[in-house]
Amino acid sequence: MRRFGRAVGTALLAGVLLGACSGSGGDDRTKTIVDPAFLAEEQAWRNQRLDDLLRPDGWTSLVGLHWLELKAHYIGSGERIGNGVRMAFGPEKMGLLQRDRSGTWTFTPEKGVELTLDGEPLKGKVVLRNDQDPQPSVIGFDEGRGLVTLLRRGDRDALRVRHADAPTRLQFAGLEYWPADPSWRIEGRFIPHPPGKTLPIGDIVGTLSDSPNPGVVEFERDGRSFRLEALGEPGSELFFVLADRTSGHGSYPAGRFLEAAWPGPDGKVVLDFNRAYNPPCAFTLFATCPLPPPENRLDLLVTAGEKNYVSPVH
Known part of the structure; x- marks a missing residue:
């Protein structure tokens, strides 16, 4: 291994x-x-x-769980560029996440950022399916080494972020x-x-x-x-x-x-x-x-x- x-x-x-079975004197144990x-x-x-x-997307690859408290969030790894959700990995500015009145979340990627949605190039605004849906949406970044998914827990929503370079994965004990x-x-x-x-x-x-x-x-x-x-x-x-x-x-x-x-x-x-x-x-x-x-x-x-x-x- x-x-x-x-x-x-x-x-x-x-x-x-x-275990062992001992005989008289203990010399003929079997x-x-x-x-x-x-x-x-x-x-x-x-x-x-x-x-x-x-696995690169296994449980040890998790690097973030971000609860979505507002109706709109810019997301990315940059510290000083207005990201409401700051990720540990990924582009400095990834895009804009928005929730409509029905509770549906959409994502608009930042121009010039290479992302995928369910393995295909992501070019424009999309509706995100959460993990309670039959086929949840998966946003990929860093050439697929990073993944973002939408979670629903009760009446709360969150973004879960995974990355193949997570310390919990690379330093697994x-x-x-x-x-x-x-x-x-x-x-x-x-x-x-x-x-x-x-x-x-x-x-x-x-x-x-x-x-x-x-x-x-x-x-x-x-x-x-x-x-x-x-x-x-x-x-x-x-x-x-x-x-x-x-x-x-x-x-x-x-x-x-x-x-x-x-x-x-x-x-x-x-x-x-x-x-x-x-x-x-x-x-x-x-x-x-x-x-x-x-x-x-x-x-x-x-x-x-x-x-x-x-x-x-x-």
């Missing part, structure tokens, strides 16, 4: 030997070896996780995990909710949104029963925002994410807590991550999955 993968391989190797196929699957998942974070452990790959039972049920989910910027809540998954650990409310549209992957007793004590304080395949006809769901992972907010100040609902705060030490990230960028 690349230099960014500090401690990932070590964590997996530590998971190979999960090691319990974890299935190599299991280790390979977990390593492949971790490799993909790292690659996704470090690597991911650390608890040792991969097959006992944390747990089979649960999916109990569907009535069609159309939603669950209020808050985020770190104070927005509360009703998210599709197709059902709950029940599972057992250490002789106790637990439940996790699932998010997602029927038939899609199940998505969980959860906290546990490691939150703030080894794992990211605000909780972690977990995904699972939609249950089959028998209602079984595999929860692989080895693949519990940090939300984007663990790596950047410019994300708007969902927080675990009260129903998903587990009275359980989930010593599996991704550990808290300590950024070298301050």
Whole structure:
């Protein structure tokens, strides 16, 4: 793995030997070896996780989140030329952002500035689609190394800016995990909710949104029963925002994410807590991550999955 993968391989190797059985006198101990196929699957998942974070437009590339309080803003990186939104990267003056009475935002590029919209040259005034639309608009600058998108959170709008040269990406410190452990790959039972049920989910910027809540998954650990409310549209992957007793004590304080395949006809769901992972907010100040609902705060030490990230960028 690349230099960014500090401690990932070590964590997996530590998971190979999960225990020992001792005989009389302790001389004929035999090691319990974890299935190599299991280790390979977990390593492949971790490799993909790292690659996704470090893509030029991945979560580590965020360099700005600018809330739009006025009806019009000039945007750009210049300090003394009237930019209402001053970006960390990009042209000194990029263009003018305007909101009409319906709440629609338009963008007019500055003359002579090379920009793209959804990969095509941007030459004039355009309407911007936000991230709640099926196909959000993406403004590109610096030959595509920088990207600007429009966010909608409740009744507030913001510009999110990414750049391939973000310090959080170039100085990424690597991911650390608890040792991969097959006992944390747990089979649960999916109990569907009535069609159309939603669950209020808050985020770190104070927005509360009703998210599709197709059902709950029940599972057992250490002789106790637990439940996790699932998010997602029927038939899609199940998505969980959860906290546990490691939150703030080894794992990211605000909780972690977990995904699972939609249950089959028998209602079984595999929860692989080895693949519990940090939300984007663990790596950047410019994300708007969902927080675990009260129903998903587990009275359980989930010593599996991704550990808290300590950024070298301050």
